[in-house]
Amino acid sequence: MNNSSLDPEISAYLANAQQTLSTAHLLTAPEVRKVMQELRLKPTEVTDVYRVNDLAIPTASGSLKCRLYQPSDQHNLPLLVWFHGGGWVLGDLDSADMTCRDLSSLSGCMVLSVDYRLAPEHPFPAAFDDAVAALRYAFDQASELGADINRIAIGGDSAGANLAACACNHSRNLPVKFQLLIYPVVEASFDNASYTENAENCGLTRELMKWFWLQYVPDEATREDDRVAPLNSDLVGLPPAWVMVVDLDPLRDEGLKYATALQNNSVPVEVETAAGTIHGFFSMPTNGSYQARKTAASRLKESLM
Numbered sequence: 001m002n003n004s005s006l007d008p009e010i011s012a013y014l015a016n017a018q019q020t021l022s023t024a025h026l027l028t029a030p031e032v033r034k035v036m037q038e039l040r041l042k043p044t045e046v047t048d049v050y051r052v053n054d055l056a057i058p059t060a061s062g063s064l065k066c067r068l069y070q071p072s073d074q075h076n077l078p079l080l081v082w083f084h085g086g087g088w089v090l091g092d093l094d095s096a097d098m099t100c101r102d103l104s105s106l107s108g109c110m111v112l113s114v115d116y117r118l119a120p121e122h123p124f125p126a127a128f129d130d131a132v133a134a135l136r137y138a139f140d141q142a143s144e145l146g147a148d149i150n151r152i153a154i155g156g157d158s159a160g161a162n163l164a165a166c167a168c169n170h171s172r173n174l175p176v177k178f179q180l181l182i183y184p185v186v187e188a189s190f191d192n193a194s195y196t197e198n199a200e201n202c203g204l205t206r207e208l209m210k211w212f213w214l215q216y217v218p219d220e221a222t223r224e225d226d227r228v229a230p231l232n233s234d235l236v237g238l239p240p241a242w243v244m245v246v247d248l249d250p251l252r253d254e255g256l257k258y259a260t261a262l263q264n265n266s267v268p269v270e271v272e273t274a275a276g277t278i279h280g281f282f283s284m285p286t287n288g289s290y291q292a293r294k295t296a297a298s299r300l301k302e303s304l305m
Helices: 008-026 029-039 097-107 126-140 159-169 193-197 206-216 220-224 252-264 287-304
Strands: 051-059 062-070 077-083 110-114 147-157 178-182 241-248 269-278
Touching: 008 029, 008 206, 008 269, 008 287, 051 126, 062 097, 062 126, 077 097, 077 126, 077 159, 077 287, 097 110, 097 287, 110 126, 126 147, 126 159, 147 159, 147 287, 159 178, 178 287, 193 252, 241 252, 241 287, 252 269, 269 287
Parallel strands: 077 110, 077 147, 147 178, 178 241, 241 269
Antiparallel strands: 051 062, 062 110
């Protein structure tokens, strides 16, 4: 990869992080969480929203923590149910805070951020079950949350987009209005051309992605289950989707493959490719990342208003 093609802020991040990222797959989950926390770019300031409340959703497996972002004091607002990225192993409500604040403020939508259970302590289908429970909660409690039950969307980035797509696919009885999928994980395949093209100095490696899958779904046969591989789902009748992929991302081709599969099943899809950047950039505090969040929020607003 030619580093001159990279966003300068992302290039600076990789200069500091690449050596650690290239060997992260050799560590344990707690060790990976520690080093990733140390590498994570911290925002110098965050977007103000009208109100932020922490909630606890009762589920069959216990209490599920969530955080609700309200852009105004209006009632009956559209709502986005959001799942953070992190390979099903990393991330929490705090790591998703900046993203959710921006999406809420820029779109005028409420955002319900979900702190789903993480692997390997809670392997598949724990995160999937939490995603379905959170989506159902959003519909069941829409009025109490101040949301319009007819304008509820689902979304996420990376593994979070995987959970969003899978939860949407398995909640056909809920009238989800829109899907916002940022570089989604859709299959346990590591042979797409984008893996070879972006094998060096792009942050996410084939080995690290294999490691993430091993933590979440250690049984390879189970990885064909459409609750974890949305590409294997019956996609007919799903709500419209906006799919963002990244040019310098090993997961680029599977995101494009999923968008094509949706289109082939008559699902309205818009695809956007972010150029000069890497997997994970959407949640970073850089100008290019903010512009991507601004674009995503615009599409969300258009779809729900």
